[in-house]
Amino acid sequence: MMKIFQLLMMVLSIAFAKQPSHLNAIAQPPEVQHILNTTDLSEQRAWLTKLLDRVGPEHTQEYMLHSGLPFTGQSHLLVHEIGEYIYKKYGPAGLKYCKEYFLSACYHSFIIDDLADHGIDGLSHTIEQCKESGTNVLTQCAHAAGHGFLAWRDYDLLGALKMCDQLHQKSGDVPTFNCYDGVFMENFWGVHDGEPSPKRWLKASDPLYPCDDPRIPHQYLSGCWSNQASVMYVQFHGDLKKVASYCDAVQDPDLQGMCYNNFARQIHPLTNGKTDAAFALCQNATGEKWQNYCLETIASAAFSVGDHEKMPFEICSRIGESSKKECYQELSGMIWGEAGKDVSVGDELCGRIQDKTFREECGER
Numbered sequence: 516m517m518k519i520f521q522l523l524m525m526v527l528s529i530a531f532a533k534q535p536s537h538l539n540a541i542a543q544p545p546e547v548q549h550i551l552n553t554t555d556l557s558e559q560r561a562w563l564t565k566l567l568d569r570v571g572p573e574h575t576q577e578y579m580l581h582s583g584l585p586f587t588g589q590s591h592l593l594v595h596e597i598g599e600y601i602y603k604k605y606g607p608a609g610l611k612y613c614k615e616y617f618l619s620a621c622y623h624s625f626i627i628d629d630l631a632d633h634g635i636d637g638l639s640h641t642i643e644q645c646k647e648s649g650t651n652v653l654t655q656c657a658h659a660a661g662h663g664f665l666a667w668r669d670y671d672l673l674g675a676l677k678m679c680d681q682l683h684q685k686s687g688d689v690p691t692f693n694c695y696d697g698v699f700m701e702n703f704w705g706v707h708d709g710e711p712s713p714k715r716w717l718k719a720s721d722p723l724y725p726c727d728d729p730r731i732p733h734q735y736l737s738g739c740w741s742n743q744a745s746v747m748y749v750q751f752h753g754d755l756k757k758v759a760s761y762c763d764a765v766q767d768p769d770l771q772g773m774c775y776n777n778f779a780r781q782i783h784p785l786t787n788g789k790t791d792a793a794f795a796l797c798q799n800a801t802g803e804k805w806q807n808y809c810l811e812t813i814a815s816a817a818f819s820v821g822d823h824e825k826m827p828f829e830i831c832s833r834i835g836e837s838s839k840k841e842c843y844q845e846l847s848g849m850i851w852g853e854a855g856k857d858v859s860v861g862d863e864l865c866g867r868i869q870d871k872t873f874r875e876e877c878g879e880r
Contacts, residue, residue, distance in 0.1 A: 598624030661697020695738025744777035755799035779812035
């Protein structure tokens with residue numbers, strides 16, 4: 516069996532595969548062209564810094580969004596540089612300059628740097644800014660905090676999870692699940708410092724670990740299972756049917772749902788933005804219920820990484836009638852989470868829904 520580190524790199528190589536941007540192309544500056552012409556992360560960072568110095572963080576994020584780079588993997592790590600740049604230049608007050616692009620990479624690095632400088636007390640003040648920016652930003656800040664807590668505790672998993680609880684106590688309505696999810700995601704990927712930490716809680720001999728570790732209290736298991744399908748996908752060498760069979764064996768129905776949620780999110784980058792591929796790959800789930808759930812989750816994942824025109828709307832239009840309402844309800848919620856108080860943005864996105872009844876219901880929110 517390959518070592519965990521090598522298997523993780525296999526998954527990363529899949530995540531690095533180029534995904535199409537469904538946004539209108541814009542003229543790209545020379546720095547972005549240089550970024551596209553190399554796969555060396557240090558060189559990409561150097562060119563990104565030059566672009567940041569020349570046009571500022573807001574324009575840089577727009578250029579990166581339209582670059583055609585994938586939203587995950589190395590591109591996600593590269594966009595972390597923007598969050599670090601903003602934090603170094605503006606301090607905690609600079610959070611407003613981050614955008615949710617590339618799986619909210621800017622927020623992730625910003626929060627991690629804030630934690631390193633000010634600890635959990637200082638971070639709780641920054642979280643208040645996240646709240647003011649809306650639900651989507653708050654959940655991303657909480658998720659980023661989970662990543663930061665695990666690195667802060669040198670991969671002491673239980674200690675990091677307790678820090679999520681402490682942040683919730685200090686900041687009130689911080690969504691703890693998103694923080695727990697960030698902790699376990701960092702435990703799996705752990706590449707923010709260049710290579711995965713050897714202290715992570717992973718076992719090549721046990722595809723259910725750490726979710727089956729009795730030391731982890733039940734309250735944290737949803738965050739664990741929301742990442743465990745990715746662990747199994749690596750250990751089973753991409754055998755999606757085998758991953759699904761292990762999700763089927765999870766006794767707790769809520770945790771089984773979290774396993775299948777991660778199953779779908781693992782599939783999402785494999786689709787390369789193609790709706791037909793999503794339908795084909797979700798057939799690896801067991802039964803119509805989980806196959807439709809897989810599709811619903813991919814629709815949400817596609818929207819969350821910036822596809823506001825194609826895949827999410829196509830999936831909800833083509834999904835089985837028994838799941839169509841749930842698919843559109845989730846999509847409508849994400850649309851208005853994206854739009855916030857800007858009704859014109861919400862109305863425009865709702866207008867892209869192909870089914871008239873659900874289009875009208877979305878616009879009435």
